[in-house]
Each structure stands twice: as structure tokens, then as C-alpha cells.
Amino acid sequence: MSRLPTGGLIDRAKPLNFTFDGNVYRGFDGDTLASALIANDVKLIGRSFKYHRPRGVMTAGSEEPNALVTLGVGARAEPNTRATTVSLFEGLEAVSQNRWPSLALDVLAINQLASPIFVAGFYYKTFMWPAKFWEKLYEPLIRRAAGLGRASMLPDPDHYDRNHAFCELLIIGGGPAGLIAALLAGRAGLRVIIADEDRLLGGRLLSERHEIDGRPAAEWARMAAAELASMPNVTVLTRTTVFGVYDGREYGAVERVADHLPRATAGQPRQRLWKIVAKRALLASGAIERPLVFGGNDRPGVMTASAVSTYLNRFGVVAGRRAAVFTTSDSGWATAEDLIAAGVEVAAVVDSRTSRHAAAGRVQVAGAEVFLGAAIDDVRGRTARSVDVRMANGQSRRIAADLVAMAGGWNPSIGIGSNLGSRPVWSDTIHSFVLDSAPAGMTAIGAAAGRLSLSEALSSGATAAANVVADFGRSASPTAAPQCSDDPAAVTPLWHVATRKTKAFVDFQHDVTDDDITLAAREGFVSIEHLKRYTTLGMATDQGKTSQLNGHALLAEATGKTIAEAGTILSRPPYLPVAIGVFAGHHREAHFRPVRRTASHDWAVTQGASFVDAGQWKRAQWFARPGEQSWLETVNREVTTTRNGVGICDVSTLGKIDVHGADAAVLLDRLYVNMFSTLPIGKARYGLMLREDGLVMDDGTTTRFEEHRFFVTTTTANAGKIMQHIDYARQVLWPDLDVQATSVTEQWATYAVAGPLSRTLLQKMLPDLDLSNEGFPFMAVAEFRWNGMPARIFRLSFSGELAFEVSVPANLGDAFIRAAFDVGHDFDLVPYGTEALGVMRIEKGHPAGNELNGQTTAGDLGMARMLSKKKDFIGRVMAQRAGLVAADRPSLIGIKPIDRDARLRAGGHLLACDAASVAANDEGYVTSVAFSPTLGHSIGLALLKRGAARHGERIRVHDPVRGADIDIEVCDPVFVDPEGVRVRG
């Protein structure tokens, strides 16, 4: 055990059992998985991506590149989880990744020996030839050999919630700067949200030995957190990562609601997506310590100095028995003193700088050797056993150490600050990139702004908060930051140690070494963006949080530029990996999108309906009866019964729009190609609408109920689009017109009642109406009352039969269809679905969605005569363009197979019988097909060049996708009752 007897923010009274690779270990409440593993002397945690090198814990935060595990089992297995951010809980199960057969013995570690092959850009070079080997051999091989954890491939059993929040000030990060800012803004009464990825607020205050206001810093953080929690105007979100900034001062965050619990309570979401709109934001995300680039810097036992201090001070664990500290900054000395204070032997402090640090004397008193102007150039041992120190005089010393703390300086965590394109700039003060500009409303504070010392962090947080408070016209008191202990933070960076014998890693997660960077530069990849893609630097799941700057510095060095000249990259959201389930939330599987059900839906279910999606609508497709062998048999029955008796179909999904006002007729004349101002009251008329470019947009019937009261219908698919189009016409194109329009699609449940017995049936249901051909001719419309409520009947037909459409308020739709069947028993009334509807409309040659496909003109569909010459309408001018009126345009025809048993398929292309099957000979295509039970064979609608003039001609359907060509006869598109006797009967 490497657990110290006392100290840390863990609850030693609450031991927790967990397993790693099947072995049972014990930690405490308050531990992370990483701290608990270290406490149990587990040093080897994973294998690296490319070379399968043994890796341990390197950091104590979300920037961790090495200690990735798969957490949980079965469907809940979450690969690539950073052990450093996982709160320990009872029964936690974690396994290591990317090793076979076991973590200790990994066969693919042989990749290291082949490492000359795996250099930067290896997959662009090594596996180039022959090309056909790539898919079958190289790619699967690489994928097996290199990689991280594997997805479970099972559906995610957890569920995810969503929330929205609005605030005046969002504070991203709960370290010293964020805490003081939240306190000041909260006390001043601002609506504040403070979010931190950790389970506790405090940030570095929990990991370092400082005093604030005369109290231990962790104690001060605890009190600040308690005060914030007590403020009703402040929302504290712990375990919450703000992962992105979006346009309009919008922030995305993920709250890990149940990840730290052994088992979520029933109904408990695992995580919650927050969308936050914040007028102002303070980026207080702190800084990440840079690793140093030296030989063997990836060995288990080598950690960032801040991580060593965190494990000591926060978790009471020490990651080794004998430590060596390699530093380029003042903060490394603090870690040395932390170790000494905890009673850990410090063998050496190696500072690459030549000036003697104030702590050097104290460290030497404790028994450590101090090397100035020196560097560690190699770490030896499978897990660290000793280090080679290259001294200022050039000589080398080997020193035994199983823990190496590296302190390379600090990089502000400005990731999300560049999400919207603000390019970070180089700071000569802290030797890192900082935000020069930031997304609108955002300001960086504390270490994220390069204010690395504690006192600077606190004062920058206090100042920024006071400014925000003042901007909202409030006053903050007090505005000054509290007193705190001194904390020097000077650094002289050392970008890599050139004298080394083994690999020195820059990007630990993607196994990119300093040699890879210089090789890329030699090969001409000298821009940061090219370097990134060629070497994959910073492209692993950690997005280069510990590697980016070291890599860029090495590139700058290799190309003779300054780092400021070489520049850095911008980052995209998310800052940390976010599970897809978080974004999906409630909307997955059956809830993927909302469903619209018509008023007769429940009734249709009782009738055995199969449903089909029509946009969001569920429409009954057919109503199978017991004993029917196939859907085709069902549909044939529905068609035949309707054509010979009577059928009923729910057509409520058609778009319905009330168009009212003194100028309603004027507007409709401008929207449709044909006239509506001449439509008599009490009549309906078919109308065709063009887009402004002259192509057909939609069709439907429009009814005039009163002089200034019209009722427009649209196709189901275009209902929303046409409402929008009408609103554009009346609000933007012609706002001077007195027209009001509103969607009433949902108000009316509408049923088509079709077939020779439809009149008899309806007359029996609605005895007060005169439905005779004289009293209620084709295209007549009437308003009446059904069960006392407003209802409508239309003499319209899509099927080509004598038919009516009846509309009742949607809340009465279920009652109406049941009433129709109560009466309909005597008439063998059948319900029919969209499939039979489609068959009957193809038999009648009515164009529908397949023909109104955005490429056809009115003329193509045989409706050129409808284009009014007496008025202007949308699309009129452009429809006259030569290309749209050309004689050889494909136009609507009917087709029949010569061999009546052959089955036509939509999508096939039309060719002359003897023409070669090449695109140059293409004369059109099949749009819709159906088996016509009325004719006893397959029929179709098609668009054929000069089609209207070619009835009777024999041509061929070419269908290279689905097989054999079929010879067909071109015919009139109206197959059934071409004279239209039935509809007028």
C-alpha cells in the first residue's frame, strides 16, 4: 500500500471495493480510480496506441493521455475512460485496454521493434502498394494492432436527460479564480452558474498546500462552495464539463449525474446535456502542466509534478518510494517539498535552469541531491527504476528512483476559448499560448489567462467579476481578493532533451515521439495543421492536452522559427469526449422523433392496420385480414372492393390551410397557375402551384366557402412548406393584401369514402343532406353539423370512383369512423390504406410525389392548359423558358408490360427497344408502378421524351440495378375510366 496514514480529502471510514482486470482492490470514498490504483501499487494500467508500451498514470486530471480503461461491463462498458476522472464507487469494474493476451504480457509490444515502420505518416508510406491490399489486409491489420478501447457494440442501456439554463454569468471552472468570481457575482445578486468537472469545487486548492485568509486553501474552498450553494441566484454544477462555446453566447455542458454511483436508481439519467445561454462568461478552466520530452518519459512512474502533489495532498497516496524531480519551473520545487513534507525520500531535484531556487537548501537538508543546469535524459526500467541525469558539466549520473516528477511549465486550458475562431497568441511571460480575443461575452481569468500564481489568479478573478457586476449595473462588495500564501511560478522552458538513447514521447496517447516531429519537418510538413495530420499529434481522444505545445515547439525548433511564428491550432468542441447518447437524450429508438397519429389511429390498430411513415405521420398502409397470404393480396382486395362497393380511407394528413380576407382570392390567383377568383361559393377546384423557377411545387384542391373564406389543401409531404410559402407570399411579397392564413391540418379529421356505394352509405349516415348527383354534383362542397359540431363534405375523388370526403373536428374523428362502420356493415364497407390509395391513383394517372418531384413542369404532367394567361402567378415567367417548354421534354405517360405477367419496377430507365443501354440513349424513367387488380397486370407511370405523342409505341425499361429489361407499351396515363364517367355518376 502506498497510502499515507493521514491526510487528503478522502473518507477513510468509507472503504470501497473495486476490481481492475479482475483483481479486487480497496480504495476510499473520495478517491478517483487512478488514486486508488496508485494506493494499491498498481503502476501498469494500459498499453500504448501504436507501440503497445506499458503505461501508467501520468496526470491527475481530465488531460490524462495514458491511464485509459474500459469502465463497466457488457452493454455499459465505456472504453477510453480516463482513470484520473473516475470517482471510485463500491463494485466499480475496470479493465485495461489494447493488450493481448494480458496487460503484463502483450504480444504486440513487438511493434516497438518494428518502430522504424511506424514512424510519422507510416500509413501513407508503408502500405501504399498494391492498392487492393489496403482494404483487405493493411487496414484491418493496423486496426487490430493499433488502437484504444473497443465499443461494446450493444445498445446503450442508460438514458440521458437534457436541461436548459439562462444566466447573466457563467463561470467555467471552480478553482481559485472561478470561486472568488462566483462569490463576488453571487453576493451582488447576479444570476450565476458555476460549473466544474470535478466532484468538488476548489481546483488546485484541493491539491496544493496554500493558505487563503489564514485558512488552509481546501478549507477556504469548502466554505466558498457552501456559501455558493446557499445562494438562490447561483447554480452550482459539479461533475459538469462545459465542452463547447457556440454562436449566440451559447454553451454546451455535460453533467455526469450517475456515473459515480454503483447503480443508477430506476429512471435515473446517466448524464444530462445542458444548453446554457450566458450573457457573460468567465473562462476559469485553469492550466495543464506540460510533460517534459526526454528518453523514457512514458514509463510508468513518470508523472507530472502537479499530479504527484495532487495524489499526495488530495488523496494521501504516494506514487513511489524514492522520487526524482525534473523541473524547468518553480512549481517543480513545490512538489519536491510536498514529497519531503509527506516523508517520501527525494533522491534528486534536477532543474534545467542554472539559478539556485530558494527551496534548494531545504531540499538538500532533507537529503536530496540538487542538479542545476541539468536534465534527465533517460528513465530506465519497465516501470521506472532509475534515471540518468546529464549534469551541467556534461557528465552522466545514474540515480535510483521509482517516481519521476516532471514540471515543464503550464499551458492555460484555453481550449473552448478558440471554438469560435479566436486564435491564441504566444506569451513570452508564461511561455505558452493565451487568449488574445475570446468569443463574445467571454473573458479568461486565473491560470486560464496565464495568471499562474495563486494571488494573481484570485485577483484576476475578483477584478473580472467586479467588472461584470458593474456592467449589469450592480455593485460588488468587497471587490478585493483575499490574502493568500506566496506562490512563485517562473519557468524557463526546455522543449526537449536531445541527449537520450530511448524514445522520448511528445503525444503519449498517439505514440508520437520527438523524432516523428523532426521527421515530419524534414519531409516538408512544416505548417502546424499539416504536422498534426501527418503525425497525428494531438488527434487522440485527449486532443493533445499535454502534447500540443511541446509538439509545436519542436516543429518551430526544427524549422528555425519561433513558437509564436509557428503558431498553434484552434480547437473544436467538444473539449472532452462526450457520449453520443447525451446529445440524443430522450430521442432514440421509438422516440427518435415525435410521431403524429391521426384521429382514426387507435381504431385502425384494432382493424389490423400496418402503418407506414409519411414524414412524422403514421398512416395505415393496408388492413390485412386473417388468411391473407401477402400484402398484395390485401391491397388487391381493398382496391377491388372499393371499385365495386365502397371503401374508406383516412386522408387527414393532407395539409389544410384556411385562407381568409378580402384579398384571399387575389392571393390564390397569384399562388396557383389557374384561377380561383372565379371559383363559385360552395365549390372546390383542383389547383397547381409552381415554384418561382417555373417547376411544379405542389397540387391540391381549394374550396370557397364564402366570398372571402377559402380552404386550401396540400399534399401530406408539403403541408409545412406550403404554409411557409403562403406566409412568405402574404407577408413579404404582397403585404398590402388583406389576407389571413393559418394551418387547420389538425382541426379536421378527413375520410375519403369511395366507390359506387359511397353515396348510398353516406346518405344513410347523413340523412339530412341531399347527396344526389343533381343536389350535390362533382366538386360540390357543403358545411353541415355532425353530432352538433361543424362538419364538411366534399364531392372529390382521388380514386376515380364516385367519392366524397367528409371532415369532422379531429376530436370526433374516432367517433366518425366507428359510426361509418356501424352503418357500413350493410354495404361491406372496407377500410383501405395508402397502398390501395396509391394503386387507384396510378390506375387513374393522377400525379403524386413521385411525379411532383421538383423536376417536372405543368406541361410535363399534361397540365399545360391550366396555366392561366389572364393573370400573373408565381413561376409564370420562368415556366416560359425554352428549356421548360421544349418539345422533347419527358412527359407523363402510362406504361404496360408487353408480357402481361412481367412486373414493372419504379426507377427503371426508358430506351428504344434496339438502343444500346448507355446514358446517351436514355429517354426517361419510370416514376410509379403498381399491380392493377382492375386490369390484372402491372402498370406504371413514367416520364418519356415527347411521351404524350408516343402512345402505342413499344419501348424498353432498362433496370441495370435489379435485373432484366422489360418491353413495354406506351399508353395514356389514365388506365381506368378515361372518360371520367364514374366520378360524375
Added chain:
Amino acid sequence: MRIPCPYCGERDVQEFVYRGDASPVRPLGEDGFYEYVYLRRNSAGVMREHWYHAQGCRNWIEVQRNTQTHEILGSVFARRVAL
């Protein structure tokens, strides 16, 4: 992205349908339709755009947006501009 609706207030962009440049005006006569239907400037900078608040008040609005920064400078009802 948030878009200010003159009636509803600031709303998520998903409530709106984008149409595009608000500057083309439908010609009164026979000429100019080709330009009206097809020609757009594709400006880099502040642009007047038509958006439809489909999931809100169902009004067409004219939004001033900087196409380089996505900054939105304001909005008015499109009918006000058209009249």
C-alpha cells in the same frame, strides 16, 4: 445560435427556417426573373437575410447577420420592410 424574433424574443436557431438573402425583390414585369431567382451575392460581411419563425409566431423576419462571424445585429418583421 440564437436569433432575435421581434415578437417572441431571442430563440434557438432550430425554431427558424432559413431562406437567404433578403435583398432580391420580385420583379413587377417580365424582366429580371432570372436574376431574382438565381443570382445571389454570397457576401462576406453583414447581410440581410430572410428567416421564417416556423416554430414560433410564424412570421418572416429580416435578420442582419455577419456571415463571417455569425454575429446577429438585429431583426425586424419582413412585412415592415416590404411595405
Added chain:
Amino acid sequence: MAKGLEISECQRFGLATVMLRKNANHAAVGAALQVAAPADPTWVASNELTMIGTGPGMWLALTETPSQHWSATLAERLAGVASVSDQSGGYVIFRIAGSSARTLLQRGAFIDLTPPAFGAGSVATTVIAHIGVIIWQIDDVPTFHVALFRSFAGSFREWLDTASVNLTF
């Protein structure tokens, strides 16, 4: 269901879209109906009629005591002033009340439902779970009414069920 939450569905109501005619004004609507027609997204109730602002010159008129000829009568009273489209069958209205009601709706709606941004008297036409909704706050309990197209009622109930369970966490 979570503590502090009551959800029910309004059973009987008359509802109609009222749209201002070209040369009429809000005052004329108010005079015709004897209830002010608000110019902003708020609602006003009087004489068993609630006028809910859903857009410029556009309202939902709501009554909980509808006669069979309610919408026709409304249209007659507004003749020359506003157009009326009956929507009584096209919408369902949920009543969501209790101390958790605001939290529940906030999880669905990406608008600020917190006072003073939104309070008793406020109206918003927006989206919850990809479903268009009109939300209006009745009182400070708080009680909200949420109207949506009838065809979406099932999907909206499913969202309500899931989201109200999540409220506990």
C-alpha cells in the same frame, strides 16, 4: 410522478385562431370581444374568453365553456375585424402545475422560463422535444397550460413521462 407536479389534460374547451384583418387594430378586436387583445406574447382573460398572443396580430381565443356554435359566433362578432379559424378539435391542452412544473418545462423548452423573464401572464410559442407548443403561465403556483397539435399528444405524453421521472435526479 415527481413531488410537486400535477399533470392533467383539459377535457372541454373551445379554441380558435384569430388573425387581425389588414386595416383593423387590436383595439377593435378588444372592443368586439370585450377582452383586450394583447400586442405581445401575453394572455388576457375576461368574460369566459382568454386571448393568448401567439404572433403579431394573431391570437388563440380560448373558452372553457364552449357552445356548439362557439367559433361561428366568434367569427360573427369579429366580422370585418379579424378572421377566425376553429381549432377546437386540433389541439390538446395539458395543465402542468406544482413546484416542479417550471423545472420540468425548462428541461424541454430552450427559452428562459424563470421570472421575471417568464411569469404569470406570459405566453411562448416554442418547441419541446421537437414538438411545437404554446405555453402560457396561469398563476404563481406555478400552473402552466401547454397546447399542442392533437396528433402529437402521444409523443408529448411520452416525453412528459420520461422527463418527470428525471426530475427526481
